[in-house]
Amino acid sequence: GDSVTQMEGPVTLSEEAFLTINCSYTATGYPSLFWYVQYPGEGLQLLLKATKADDKGSNKGFEATYRKETTSFHLEKGSVQVSDSAVYFCALSKTENQGGKLIFGQGTELSVKP
Amino acid sequence: NAGVTQTPKFQVLKTGQSMTLQCAQDMNHEYMSWYRQDPGMGLRLIHYSVGAGITDQGEVPNGYNVSRSTTEDFPLRLLSAAPSQTSVYFCASRPRQGPGTQYFGPGTRLLVL
Numbered sequence: 717g718d719s720v721t722q723m724e725g726p727v728t729l730s731e732e733a734f735l736t737i738n739c740s741y742t743a744t745g746y747p748s749l750f751w752y753v754q755y756p757g758e759g760l761q762l763l764l765k766a767t768k769a770d771d772k773g774s775n776k777g778f779e780a781t782y783r784k785e786t787t788s789f790h791l792e793k794g795s796v797q798v799s800d801s802a803v804y805f806c807a808l809s810k811t812e813n814q815g816g817k818l819i820f821g822q823g824t825e826l827s828v829k830p
Numbered sequence: 831n832a833g834v835t836q837t838p839k840f841q842v843l844k845t846g847q848s849m850t851l852q853c854a855q856d857m858n859h860e861y862m863s864w865y866r867q868d869p870g871m872g873l874r875l876i877h878y879s880v881g882a883g884i885t886d887q888g889e890v891p892n893g894y895n896v897s898r899s900t901t902e903d904f905p906l907r908l909l910s911a912a913p914s915q916t917s918v919y920f921c922a923s924r925p926r927q928g929p930g931t932q933y934f935g936p937g938t939r940l941l942v943l
Contacts, residue, residue, distance in 0.1 A: 720872075748930045750930075750931070752934075758936060758937075759834075759920055759934040759935055759936045759937050760873075760920065760934040761934070762931055762932075762933075765931060805872060805873070807872075809930035809932075810930075816861060816924060816930045816932075817863060817875045817878060817888060818865075818873070818875075818922075818930070818932055820872030820873045820874075821872055822870050822871060822872045823870075823872055
């Protein structure tokens with residue numbers, strides 16, 4: 717079945733460091749890919765998305781490119797801030813599956829130190 | 831718009847008790863879903879609905895019931911709570927059309943003793 721695998725955390729970085737969180741997926745067809753972020757004590761918020769191969773999603777300095785040839789959607793940010801500390805979830809969705817359900821990776825906790 | 835709202839924020843139950851987690855959205859979204867979040871497992875789909883009067887099971891439906899009498903509301907019922915249902919529950923909604931972006935509520939943290 718379809719699945720998402722994320723790099724394990726927790727990840728601890730110093731402020732202004734470069735961030736990469738790896739995400740790989742297995743899916744038939746042409747899923748849409750997402751990164752969601754969960755700040756402490758809150759629900760999930762959409763960070764960025766990409767709906768077809770080679771699309772680049774971007775938001776708040778974060779970027780991810782939909783790579784169909786390597787089945788990957790890695791999240792990057794050039795310079796992290798303390799306020800980026802959160803749990804990041806990679807997910808895929810296929811509209812025809814169960815109301816377009818999201819299939820999530822296990823989440824990667826990021827902690828940014830000043 | 832309030833978006834997706836959930837009540838209560840936190841609940842403690844004893845084994846065998848029943849309760850209903852409330853979810854409402856004011857975006858006129860056709861699709862609504864319930865997920866549970868457990869450590870190291872991401873979020874898993876419990877039940878979903880593609881419109882008023884239509885519901886179906888997700889990956890982990892056992893022990894839960896849902897109904898969808900209106901577009902706005904999608905309550906989740908625990909019939910007889912078990913410790914294995916201790917989790918954080920998220921309701922989400924999305925429009926039928928579009929790339930599949932789901933909008934999440936703030937969550938309900940449930941502890942079953």
